[in-house]
Amino acid sequence: MAQQGVEIQIENKGGFRVLRPTGDLDVYTVGSLRDVLGQMIEDQTPRVVVDLDAVPFMDSSGLGALMGGVRRLREAGGDLAISCTRDQHLKLFTITGFGEGVSIAPTVEEAAGGLR
Amino acid sequence: MKLSLRWKIVGGFGLLLALIGLLGWVTLSLFSSLRTVQRRVFDDAVPGLVTVDEIVRSYTAQSAAVRGFLIQSQDSLLEQYRVEVGTVHVAQRDAQRLFTSDPERALLRRLINAGTDFQALVEDRVVPLADEGRRALAFSVLGQRGTPLISEIEELGNNLRELQREVVVRSESDLRSQSGQARVILLVVTVGALVAGTALAVLLPRRLSSNIQTLVGAARAIGSGDLDQKIQIKSGDEIEELGARFTEMQSGLKRLHQLAAQDRELEIASSIQRNLLQRTLPRTPGLQLVPIQRQANLVGGDWYDVDVSGSEMTVAVGDSSGKGIGAALMATVVLSVLRAERGLGAGPTRIIQRANQALKEATDPDSFTTLVYATVDFRSGAATWLNMGHPSPFVLTSSPRDGRPRGFFLEGPRNRALGWFDDPGAGQTVMQLEPGDRLVFYTDGLLEAKSPEGEIFGEERLGQAMLRLASLDCADLSEALVRQVEDFAAGKLDDDLTILVIEYQGSPLGERVVEELTGERPWHSKE
Numbered sequence: 001m002a003q004q005g006v007e008i009q010i011e012n013k014g015g016f017r018v019l020r021p022t023g024d025l026d027v028y029t030v031g032s033l034r035d036v037l038g039q040m041i042e043d044q045t046p047r048v049v050v051d052l053d054a055v056p057f058m059d060s061s062g063l064g065a066l067m068g069g070v071r072r073l074r075e076a077g078g079d080l081a082i083s084c085t086r087d088q089h090l091k092l093f094t095i096t097g098f099g100e101g102v103s104i105a106p107t108v109e110e111a112a113g114g115l116r
Numbered sequence: 117m118k119l120s121l122r123w124k125i126v127g128g129f130g131l132l133l134a135l136i137g138l139l140g141w142v143t144l145s146l147f148s149s150l151r152t153v154q155r156r157v158f159d160d161a162v163p164g165l166v167t168v169d170e171i172v173r174s175y176t177a178q179s180a181a182v183r184g185f186l187i188q189s190q191d192s193l194l195e196q197y198r199v200e201v202g203t204v205h206v207a208q209r210d211a212q213r214l215f216t217s218d219p220e221r222a223l224l225r226r227l228i229n230a231g232t233d234f235q236a237l238v239e240d241r242v243v244p245l246a247d248e249g250r251r252a253l254a255f256s257v258l259g260q261r262g263t264p265l266i267s268e269i270e271e272l273g274n275n276l277r278e279l280q281r282e283v284v285v286r287s288e289s290d291l292r293s294q295s296g297q298a299r300v301i302l303l304v305v306t307v308g309a310l311v312a313g314t315a316l317a318v319l320l321p322r323r324l325s326s327n328i329q330t331l332v333g334a335a336r337a338i339g340s341g342d343l344d345q346k347i348q349i350k351s352g353d354e355i356e357e358l359g360a361r362f363t364e365m366q367s368g369l370k371r372l373h374q375l376a377a378q379d380r381e382l383e384i385a386s387s388i389q390r391n392l393l394q395r396t397l398p399r400t401p402g403l404q405l406v407p408i409q410r411q412a413n414l415v416g417g418d419w420y421d422v423d424v425s426g427s428e429m430t431v432a433v434g435d436s437s438g439k440g441i442g443a444a445l446m447a448t449v450v451l452s453v454l455r456a457e458r459g460l461g462a463g464p465t466r467i468i469q470r471a472n473q474a475l476k477e478a479t480d481p482d483s484f485t486t487l488v489y490a491t492v493d494f495r496s497g498a499a500t501w502l503n504m505g506h507p508s509p510f511v512l513t514s515s516p517r518d519g520r521p522r523g524f525f526l527e528g529p530r531n532r533a534l535g536w537f538d539d540p541g542a543g544q545t546v547m548q549l550e551p552g553d554r555l556v557f558y559t560d561g562l563l564e565a566k567s568p569e570g571e572i573f574g575e576e577r578l579g580q581a582m583l584r585l586a587s588l589d590c591a592d593l594s595e596a597l598v599r600q601v602e603d604f605a606a607g608k609l610d611d612d613l614t615i616l617v618i619e620y621q622g623s624p625l626g627e628r629v630v631e632e633l634t635g636e637r638p639w640h641s642k643e
Contacts, residue, residue: 056570057566057572059610060438060611061482068483095506096486096532098536
């Protein structure tokens with residue numbers, strides 16, 4: 001149960017930032033995502049699109065971090081949208097109902113279009 | 117520079133020994149120079165001077181003796197002359213041994229020649245003339261030819277003396293210069309030896325001691341629990357190595373502490389989770405219920421709850437997100453609300469709303485709980501449930517045509533997970549169970565179990581496994597299913613795994629329930 005990190009690339013797109021985690025988002029790695037999202041609030045860049053295309057696996061901890069991120073970023077005056085084409089993740093959003101509360105789209109640009 | 121302690125000490129002592137050796141060598145060579153000078157002065161120059169004096173004196177004495185003999189006609193004076201001749205031969209032999217340089221030898225040769233000429237004059241001319249009684253002539257011959265020879269001898273003697281004096285002066289100068297050099301070398305070597313000795317005796321032990329003190333201090337601090345010691349030793353030897361190992365040891369201890377804390381947390385979480393489980397399940401006629409739960413390594417947030425009231429069995433299967441104590445406590449919150457509200461007679465919708473409210477208020481925004489809250493009437497076989505963001509239950513039935521097993525995930529109205537939305541929804545799924553039908557509730561631990569290759573178990577495998585195991589009774593089916601998932605994950609479960617199988621065995625009163633559902637069944641099959 002070693003603490004691992006997931007590598008997260010951050011890209012500045014002007015009006016928003018794109019976070020691209022690479023690797024599984026689970027209980028072992030989710031701390032990194034939580035830290036980066038916290039950093040976005042501290043940097044006062046709370047409009048964020050998380051691209052999940054390089055995340056092969058996401059469990060309830062990963063989903064929780066994303067949804068917690070949505071709430072925190074909204075409280076900070078921003079928002080979090082999700083760019084994802086992986087069925088497995090999309091299904092998770094559908095099952096839990098979180099897909100209804102967040103902008104989820106196949107591309108970063110489309111997802112960003114749904115940012116509040 | 118990397119140099120081991122051993123080589124530092126060996127090198128230090130080696131340098132000291134070399135300096136002491138040099139000191140000895142310089143001293144010895146100084147003594148040797150002194151000895152050379154002494155030899156040149158006392159064994160060479162001084163005896164040379166004495167011998168020259170003796171030769172010159174002897175020839176002067178010979179000349180005087182012959183003159184005396186000519187004046188006084190005493191044979192004893194002639195005899196004295198002959199004694200001096202013997203003396204001068206001995207002195208000249210000594211001189212030939214003592215004078216080794218070319219100029220000395222040339223002067224000595226000329227001196228001996230002059231002496232020989234003088235003696236030949238005396239023996240061949242002066243003494244025969246005296247014997248003939250011609251003393252005046254003999255005196256005149258001696259005066260004319262002998263006196264210049266004696267003068268030449270005296271002059272050559274002076275020259276030889278001068279050479280010996282030069283030797284003495286040169287030796288003295290050599291001695292002075294060598295002793296000056298020796299003094300400088302001795303000074304340098306002594307200072308070097310002192311510096312090396314001081315470094316060895318003071319600096320090396322002090323540095324060693326200071327570094328060891330640093331380590332002792334660090335060890336003491338580590339012993340008292342401070343694992344953030346910064347050990348900076350740059351000695352390039354074993355002590356630096358030891359410092360690096362200390363730093364590694366601190367990380368190791370930190371890791372151990374973390375692991376111990378995590379173990380403790382897991383123990384607490386596991387204990388909370390175990391306490392949530394019902395020790396005795398309510399039994400009811402017409403329904404068989406088998407729950408199985410496997411805890412993951414990190415303890416997830418799985419839970420279930422069963423209650424019977426009147427002809428209804430209430431079954432809730434849930435999964436609170438995250439791991440460890442956080443997940444276990446969240447499960448406690450949900451279960452407490454469920455049980456409390458149910459005790460107050462609240463219906464499923466209200467119970468769910470209350471649980472959502474409690475979770476939203478009590479937990480952090482990263483946490484949520486999914487669950488299925490079902491009621492099954494054991495008289496009629498009517499089942500109703502609310503699916504709150506949870507994986508769809510599986511229905512295992514048999515074909516009315518050939519009796520072969522059929523199964524499907526029952527996708528009813530889907531509501532949202534609890535703890536995040538203000539209104540999670542309250543859509544209900546209703547279905548009529550036939551005798552022998554089984555309703556399987558489970559958590560995502562089954563679907564998301566990962567193989568060592570990173571593949572997930574998924575709905576397809578789960579559905580296929582259920583159909584394959586359909587002939588087994590509820591208990592065996594549950595066990596076999598869990599075993600298959602565990603085998604798939606090679607025994608390593610990252611999430612809790614819960615499965616709860618309910619089999620409707622028909623009305624215990626032997627009567628068919630008349631209440632029929634009309635129209636479309638409110639779910640679609642993914643058979």
